[in-house]
Amino acid sequence: MKKIFAIIGLATVFVACGPSSKTSNDLATQNPIKTTLDLTKVVDDKVPVTIDPGRFTQETVTYRLPKVVQGTYAVSDFGHFVDDFKAFDYEGNELAAVKDDTNTWTIANATKLDRIAYFVNDTYDVEGEGKSPFSPSGTNIEPDNYVLNLHGFIGYFDSLKANQYSLDVTAPVDFVRSSAIQNTGEKLSEDGKYRTTSYFAPRYFDITDNPMMYGNLDVEEFMVGDIKIVLSVFSPNKTYTAAGLKETMFNMMKAQKKYLGDINSTPRYDIYLYLSKGEEDSPAGFGALEHHTSTVVVLPESMQAEALEQTMIDVVSHEFFHIVTPLSVHSEDVHYFDYNAPTFSKHLWMYEGVTEYFAQHFQVYEGLRTEEEFYETILGKISTSLGLDDTMSFTTMSENILEEPYASNYYNVYQKGALIGMCIDILMREASNGNRSMLSLMKELSLKYGKNKPFTDDTIIEEISAMTYPSVAEFFETHVIGTTPIDYSKFFDKVGLQEAEAKVKSNFILQGNTPIVSGDPEKGLFFTELVEGNSFWAGLGVKANDVIKQVNGTDVSLQNANSVFQKVYSWELGKDIEVKLDRDGEEIIVKAKTTQPYIKGKKLVENSNATKEQINLRKAWLKG
Numbered sequence: 001m002k003k004i005f006a007i008i009g010l011a012t013v014f015v016a017c018g019p020s021s022k023t024s025n026d027l028a029t030q031n032p033i034k035t036t037l038d039l040t041k042v043v044d045d046k047v048p049v050t051i052d053p054g055r056f057t058q059e060t061v062t063y064r065l066p067k068v069v070q071g072t073y074a075v076s077d078f079g080h081f082v083d084d085f086k087a088f089d090y091e092g093n094e095l096a097a098v099k100d101d102t103n104t105w106t107i108a109n110a111t112k113l114d115r116i117a118y119f120v121n122d123t124y125d126v127e128g129e130g131k132s133p134f135s136p137s138g139t140n141i142e143p144d145n146y147v148l149n150l151h152g153f154i155g156y157f158d159s160l161k162a163n164q165y166s167l168d169v170t171a172p173v174d175f176v177r178s179s180a181i182q183n184t185g186e187k188l189s190e191d192g193k194y195r196t197t198s199y200f201a202p203r204y205f206d207i208t209d210n211p212m213m214y215g216n217l218d219v220e221e222f223m224v225g226d227i228k229i230v231l232s233v234f235s236p237n238k239t240y241t242a243a244g245l246k247e248t249m250f251n252m253m254k255a256q257k258k259y260l261g262d263i264n265s266t267p268r269y270d271i272y273l274y275l276s277k278g279e280e281d282s283p284a285g286f287g288a289l290e291h292h293t294s295t296v297v298v299l300p301e302s303m304q305a306e307a308l309e310q311t312m313i314d315v316v317s318h319e320f321f322h323i324v325t326p327l328s329v330h331s332e333d334v335h336y337f338d339y340n341a342p343t344f345s346k347h348l349w350m351y352e353g354v355t356e357y358f359a360q361h362f363q364v365y366e367g368l369r370t371e372e373e374f375y376e377t378i379l380g381k382i383s384t385s386l387g388l389d390d391t392m393s394f395t396t397m398s399e400n401i402l403e404e405p406y407a408s409n410y411y412n413v414y415q416k417g418a419l420i421g422m423c424i425d426i427l428m429r430e431a432s433n434g435n436r437s438m439l440s441l442m443k444e445l446s447l448k449y450g451k452n453k454p455f456t457d458d459t460i461i462e463e464i465s466a467m468t469y470p471s472v473a474e475f476f477e478t479h480v481i482g483t484t485p486i487d488y489s490k491f492f493d494k495v496g497l498q499e500a501e502a503k504v505k506s507n508f509i510l511q512g513n514t515p516i517v518s519g520d521p522e523k524g525l526f527f528t529e530l531v532e533g534n535s536f537w538a539g540l541g542v543k544a545n546d547v548i549k550q551v552n553g554t555d556v557s558l559q560n561a562n563s564v565f566q567k568v569y570s571w572e573l574g575k576d577i578e579v580k581l582d583r584d585g586e587e588i589i590v591k592a593k594t595t596q597p598y599i600k601g602k603k604l605v606e607n608s609n610a611t612k613e614q615i616n617l618r619k620a621w622l623k624g
């Protein structure tokens with residue numbers, strides 16, 4: 001971070017005296033690309049953007065918006081949201097620009113190119129229509145809120161990816177502005193209505209790595225040890241505030257810092273929470289995206305407080321643990337990322353799996369959750385992972401993650417990926433008498449490699465095998481590279497645990513991660529067979545194939561199903577509900593007060609015959 005401050009000082013000088021002086025060097029390769037976003041000139045939900053590079057000496061240049069952004073493992077096509085793309089020469093005349101593909105424009109006569117201007121449409125509005133970036137990486141343009149994932153607005157010239165960028169964002173003076181990137185100056189308009197804030201990015205990567213949020217936000221800053229946490233919350237109905245979430249985030253971060261120990265991290269970390277209203281044009285891809293010093297989180301505003309807090313812990317801790325991998329430990333595919341034609345690393349088991357494992361394990365290890373709650377999470381991950389392809393090689397899936405059948409198994413990185421992390425953790429502790437672990441291995445790797453030194457994708461597993469134990473090497477060979485499903489009971493046995501039949505807590509809509517409601521265009525929405533295993537609905541006599549006509553007075557259709565069932569999912573206990581069903585033409589009204597739904601499932605319990613070794617290994621694993 002110190003390095004960045006030094007560069008910022010220098011760049012300000014560049015920006016201030018560079019391009020305006022005729023005698024100075026005006027070459028594109030040697031000047032920052034000047035960019036602007038004007039939130040005061042939004043037309044039809046579209047933000048005007050200008051891109052002003054220095055002078056080109058080559059005849060043609062290519063300008064692109066990212067097809068894929070880092071950390072998402074899916075196609076976003078940000079070029080799809082660009083309208084009215086225009087290139088201008090130094091006299092202000094339009095230059096021909098050819099759109100080569102969704103994300104790419106080529107400009108001939110580039111020696112005359114002065115600037116580019118276009119409008120950007122937001123991604124949140126069209127999420128329901130299918131093809132759209134995952135909302136934590138997307139953009140929002142609304143009168144009272146702007147989610148500025150800058151890679152959605154600003155692109156790059158192929159030849160100038162390493163160039164510095166300056167960015168001016170103009171917005172009404174009363175807007176709250178929250179940004180992980182340092183601002184380098186501010187200017188008020190003559191009438192005092194608007195303020196332009198200037199920012200600086202050392203290279204295009206920093207444009208993609210530093211999201212911003214503008215508008216009617218609520219911001220809280222607090223210290224956790226030596227890290228400043230900046231929590232920015234947009235809650236459209238003011239249901240939640242940054243102040244209300246502060247204590248949860250503080251306790252979580254404190255526990256994470258303790259868990260990570262001496263791993264070096266950032267002096268400041270920004271959390272942007274966008275709460276979705278759950279309407280048709282609201283974002284529907286919930287979760288978060290990691291950056292080096294920040295994360296953007298999108299969740300439904302309709303969540304109950306307790307559920308929102310636990311989800312924030314699960315999600316934000318996951319993003320923060322990404323500081324270890326891939327932000328520190330990663331391969332060349334990540335380090336030299338190509339936004340237009342990326343290649344993918346074989347090691348999603350590490351980037352997403354180990355990260356998710358840490359996000360769950362630290363909670364029990366640092367006493368934020370009980371062992372029983374942790375076991376429940378682990379069993380939940382096993383059951384969800386079995387609904388995906390359990391015989392797919394994790395390294396093959398990873399390397400081909402944009403293609404089928406791998407893409408539709410991506411969700412397994414958070415399920416089986418985390419379980420792979422757990423198994424290796426147990427094997428490491430078993431072979432080292434509790435002295436080494438998954439975390440200590442990741443620390444060794446981050447000392448060997450780290451933010452500025454990628455590992456070789458094809459050899460890292462061999463390397464880890466050599467650094468660890470035969471049992472770990474065999475596990476990689478069989479279950480990570482290989483296609484043999486993991487027998488989890490063997491790992492539970494090592495730590496003196498076993499599975500037992502039990503009644504487990506569920507919710508009103510899902511069994512594990514599978515919805516108990518389905519829909520088709522002819523029939524509409526209906527309960528599936530799973531409803532009969534749900535104690536709440538089964539207790540009210542609801543049956544498989546009952547068509548859901550109305551929920552609490554709202555007619556249910558395929559169009560509003562997501563928002564209706566999001567609310568059902570979030571029902572508090574003791575709430576009066578009324579559901580109108582159609583069973584083979586007969587109308588059935590279900591009226592009740594909600595009670596805790598249970599399903600038949602499995603529980604992990606301590607084996608009463610466990611040996612001292614098994615118990616000790618469990619204690620080393622969970623700090624019990």
Ligand SMILES: [Zn+2]
Pocket residue numbers: 290318319322351352355
């Ligand atoms: Zn992640």
